[in-house]
Amino acid sequence: MTEKGMGDTLLTIGEMCAEFGVTPRTLRFYEAKELIIPRRVGTRRLYTRRCRARLKLILQGKRFGFSLEEIRQLLNLYDIGDQQKTQFSRTYALGLERLRAMEAQRSELDAAITELRQQLAWGEQILEREDLQRASA
Amino acid sequence: MTEKGMGDTLLTIGEMCAEFGVTPRTLRFYEAKELIIPRRVGTRRLYTRRCRARLKLILQGKRFGFSLEEIRQLLNLYDIGDQQKTQFSRTYALGLERLRAMEAQRSELDAAITELRQQLAWGEQILEREDLQRASA
DNA sequence: CAAAAGGGTGACGTTCGCGTCAAGTTGACG
DNA sequence: CGTCAACTTGACGCGAACGTCACCCTTTTG
Numbered sequence: 001m002t003e004k005g006m007g008d009t010l011l012t013i014g015e016m017c018a019e020f021g022v023t024p025r026t027l028r029f030y031e032a033k034e035l036i037i038p039r040r041v042g043t044r045r046l047y048t049r050r051c052r053a054r055l056k057l058i059l060q061g062k063r064f065g066f067s068l069e070e071i072r073q074l075l076n077l078y079d080i081g082d083q084q085k086t087q088f089s090r091t092y093a094l095g096l097e098r099l100r101a102m103e104a105q106r107s108e109l110d111a112a113i114t115e116l117r118q119q120l121a122w123g124e125q126i127l128e129r130e131d132l133q134r135a136s137a
Numbered sequence: 138m139t140e141k142g143m144g145d146t147l148l149t150i151g152e153m154c155a156e157f158g159v160t161p162r163t164l165r166f167y168e169a170k171e172l173i174i175p176r177r178v179g180t181r182r183l184y185t186r187r188c189r190a191r192l193k194l195i196l197q198g199k200r201f202g203f204s205l206e207e208i209r210q211l212l213n214l215y216d217i218g219d220q221q222k223t224q225f226s227r228t229y230a231l232g233l234e235r236l237r238a239m240e241a242q243r244s245e246l247d248a249a250i251t252e253l254r255q256q257l258a259w260g261e262q263i264l265e266r267e268d269l270q271r272a273s274a
Numbered sequence: 275c276a277a278a279a280g281g282g283t284g285a286c287g288t289t290c291g292c293g294t295c296a297a298g299t300t301g302a303c304g
Numbered sequence: 305c306g307t308c309a310a311c312t313t314g315a316c317g318c319g320a321a322c323g324t325c326a327c328c329c330t331t332t333t334g
Contacts (some may be wrong), residue, residue, distance in 0.1 A: 014310065029292060042300080043312055060249060063242060065202030068291075078256055099253050105200060106246050110322085112197060113239050119190050119215060151280070161281080166322060180282055180329085205321075 010039070010046040020055055030058065035072055053078075064105065074098055147176070157192055169197065172209055191215075200250040201242065211235055 013024050027045075030036045036054050038045040047055075054075055061071040077095040150161050164182075167173045175182040184192075191212055198208040214232040248252050 006328080023293080025292060025294080028313090029210060032289095044300085045311085060245060061203060062291095064246060064249070065200055077253075095253060095257050099250065101255065102246060102250050102253065106243060106250065108197060109201060109239060109243050109246065112201070113236065113243065116214075116236050116239065120229065120236065149281080160323080162322060170321095181323085182281080196283090 008049055010048060011052070013038075013045050013047070016047045016052070016055070019052070020059065022055075022059075027055075029057070030068070033072065033080055035068060035075060064102070145186055147185060148189070150175075150182050151182070153184045153192070156189070157196065159192075159196075164192075167192070167205070170205055170209065172205060172212060189248070201239070 011019070014026055016022075016027060017024055027036065027047075030040065031045075035058055036047070036051050038047045038048070038051050056076060058068075058071050059076060061074060062068075066074070073094055077098070148156070150164055153159075153164060154161055164173065164184075168175065169224075172182070172195055173188050175184045175188050177183070178184055194212060194215065195205075195208050197206075198211060203211070214229075214235070
């Protein structure tokens with residue numbers, strides 16, 4: 001059940017960086033913060049499919065304005081599908097919180113977008129008028 | 138046309154902090170970065186209705202993961218409604234960019250919410266099973 | 275009128291999220 | 305076998321976004 005060495009395409013740190021557009025420093029930093037834990041062959045890091053999924057979530061989280069620590073909490077939630085551990089319901093509750101937060105953020109974002117659209121519409125009108133004035137001058 | 142001393146309810150720095158849940162340091166910092174420019178009576182700061190609107194936008198922007206510098210750009214856009222100045226179309230273009238960015242962010246957020254919902258549904262099933270096992274033990 | 279409350283200006287400290295060397299190791303290749 | 309590219313671990317540096325502290329001024333209140 002726990003996938004063995006299948007078509008698992010392990011990536012080196014350089015390959016990871018190329019794929020996600022980050023620096024090695026960033027990956028090592030995330031590792032130090034226990035956000036991504038790659039396998040080791042000797043001292044060399046090897047990133048699994050899971051690592052890639054995690055990094056994707058991390059970068060996504062950052063774009064939403066979450067801190068790395070908050071993202072770490074979120075990642076634990078996504079782990080549940082793979083490794084069901086103890087403290088399940090606690091993590092579950094945490095996930096619910098996050099969901100609420102994200103839904104709240106979305107509605108805020110929607111409102112902000114609407115406002116911005118209106119401002120831009122406002123702007124368009126003024127631009128058109130200025131164009132007319134210049135055309136008639 | 139430019140509203141005079143109407144029911145403009147000027148607020149002191151303390152009152153602003155209470156209303157928005159920020160510290161005086163934060164407001165002075167934003168002022169140093171030219172995000173909010175309150176009026177002065179002597180040395181004392183007095184925050185207008187406009188200042189409040191701006192602060193609201195600032196805090197909103199932060200939740201969306203914008204930097205203060207990016208937010209400053211956005212604020213200039215919202216100013217256009219009040220003070221139509223030069224460099225209008227530049228700011229307008231900037232606003233369009235922002236709109237695109239925010240719309241992109243929303244669709245990302247939507248996807249993330251959907252994923253998270255699925256994870257939580259997954260979790261619920263496991264929780265229910267554990268409850269059944271405990272009930273039958 | 276004395277003292278507390280509230281506000282002001284520096285200026286230095288702190289945390290986060292990395293960037294940037296320095297110095298050593300390891301694997302592949304001509 | 306050398307060397308060269310890619311990797312490793314520190315360690316220090318840096319900009320953003322404030323916190324904190326010191327010290328000063330004014331207003332108001334018992």
